[in-house]
Amino acid sequence: MxxxxxxxxxxxxxxxxxxxxDNPAGTQVVDSAINAMRQFLESGNWANSSGYFAASRECDSLLQSARIKLARLLGGGEDEIVIGPSTTANIFMLTRALSHDWCEGDEIVCTELDMDSNVSPWLHAARQRGVRVRTAAVDAATGTLDAARVEELINERTKWVAVTAASNAIGAAPDIERIIRCAKAHSARVLVDAVAYVPHRRVDVGSLGCDVLVTSPYKWYGPHSGVMWVTRDLLETLRAVQLRAAHGLSRLEYGTAQFEIVAGIAAAVDFMEEVxxxxxxxxxxxxxxxxxxxxxxxxxxxxxxxxxxxxxxxxxxxxxxxxxxxxxxxxxxxxxxxxxxxxxxxxxxxxxxxxxxxxxxxxxxxxxxxxxxxxxxxxxxxxxxxxxxxxx
Structure with missing residues (x-):
């Protein structure tokens, strides 16, 4: 040890x-993340993105650097990284956008192992569209989730499977690779809630084959925030509810980036890689x-x-x-x-x-x-x- x-x-x-x-609800923040946030606030670069002056350029550079680091941590592309206020907010925003393409007869699969942030957003969106949500049961004695319980609910009507990589309550980690393979065999998309997984285990979205993966930097030594990886092909077709001028990743990021938080996230990634x-x-x-x-x-x-x-x-x-x-x-x-x-x-x-x-x-x-x-x-x-x- x-x-x-x-x-x-x-x-x-x-x-x-x-x-x-008390770490599953949020770890302590590493010194380098604290320093990065403070240094940004003191730097004079407090501005906004997409301007021609130096401080604005620094904001753009900071955001791009953080996306590159997060993409490296998760195994995706830097143009697939969405940074938001929390995972719950990110999933609510995502399901609202996804539901525009759902119709009566479609189905969503959730699980009893998941935290409600990966259940309620699907329930709300499905209710508005007349879509059925089916829930895979855990083993009541152990709290574990057999992949077969999820597989038996997936069929040609399944649009999305929402599954956790690890329980936020008891740590149980189901076989998400097997679940993803089954979903893909039925042309269903998959969102993996990795909030309780990324602090402890490496993920690689490329090899997993999921469509969306969410994580929260404040669970791995950074500031309160939520990060969502969304596969490029989904980003290109998603009908997000946003401001008229929004484009690219900003279609999934409401409002101005919290640049000081972004600085802390980037430093937390550095610490994860250092260890x-x-x-x-x-x-x-x-x-x-x-x-x-x-x-x-x-x-x-x-x-x-x-x-x-x-x-x-x-x-x-x-x-x-x-x-x-x-x-x-x-x-x-x-x-x-x-x-x-x-x-x-x-x-x-x-x-x-x-x-x-x-x-x-x-x-x-x-x-x-x-x-x-x-x-x-x-x-x-x-x-x-x-x-x-x-x-x-």
Missing amino acids: IDANIWRARFPGLQTPWARF GYERIRAIEDGLTSRLLDGLATIDGARVHGPVDGMQSRTSTVGFTVSGYQSSSVAEYLAGCNVAVWSGDFHAIELVKAMNLESVGGFVRAGISVYNTVEEVDQLIRAIDDWTRHRAV
């Missing part, structure tokens, strides 16, 4: 007594295995999602403690300076399918590149103390 302490000094937000496992996915995975997988093993020894603690290794999961761990509300567990951990989340995390269908509404969903702990062995052990000890104290 690689020692993550080497990266901790790069995160000003970690200079507190807290053990931060590298091999080291990211080595750090996170080792710590996640330690957390899973530790939770398995605690009476009443139950991990939801894959527990048989790291091949079919990421480092996001969802668990419950028998007899207790998940919010009570999270509140106790907060008293121990351990930051976790509790709830459904907008994975509404997953919590329903696993019958966890009565306990308030999951307790969620996420491992990132800056977490340490000591922090994982602190979390395990706190849960163990909780169960022992309550059992007395």
Whole structure:
């Protein structure tokens, strides 16, 4: 296991007594991204794009540079990168545009594993067009999604398949390559929600064969924002709802670019490349295995999602403690300076399918590149103390 302490000094937000496992909702921001945003704001280049003066040219250059870096991170082309305020906003905007070409009898396939940001936008757009949305079920006992459950819903009427690369609640990672192959065999398009995947695993949209992939830089050490890769042929035919003067990628980007945010995104990509996915995975997988093993020894603690290794999961761990509300567990951990989340995390269908509404969903702990062995052990000890104290 690689020692993550080497990266901790790069995160000003970690200079507190807290053990931060709240990472699935947003990681701490790396120093270089903070500096890049500040430097842009102080540079005098605060302007807008497409002008003839120097500051405007710098805005154009910054935006182009960020697109190039994001394309390299995701494996696509720089002219296929859309930068928006959030993934939820990006998908709502996209589905609104896509729905102009839908008609009664068409079908959309979603899944119970997905966060609602990759479900509700499809439901709203489908309702307006009289299109049917079919939902692939997870295994209620494990929370995993068998690709066959998705495949059986795909047919010649399917227009789009919307599927997550990894659960934002429990880390389960379905076989999206198999799902994409099936969709393409039926001439359906695919949107992959990789928000909970890109922080932990490398993606290559070229080899995946999907049509759209979304990710959120604030999940991988950058500022709050959303990035969407859209295949070039779809961009050329998409009937986006936009201002009359919008053209090219700006058809999918509402309003003026947030250039200071773009600067932070570009720096966050640099950091991801500096660390590298091999080291990211080595750090996170080792710590996640330690957390899973530790939770398995605690009476009443139950991990939801894959527990048989790291091949079919990421480092996001969802668990419950028998007899207790998940919010009570999270509140106790907060008293121990351990930051976790509790709830459904907008994975509404997953919590329903696993019958966890009565306990308030999951307790969620996420491992990132800056977490340490000591922090994982602190979390395990706190849960163990909780169960022992309550059992007395």
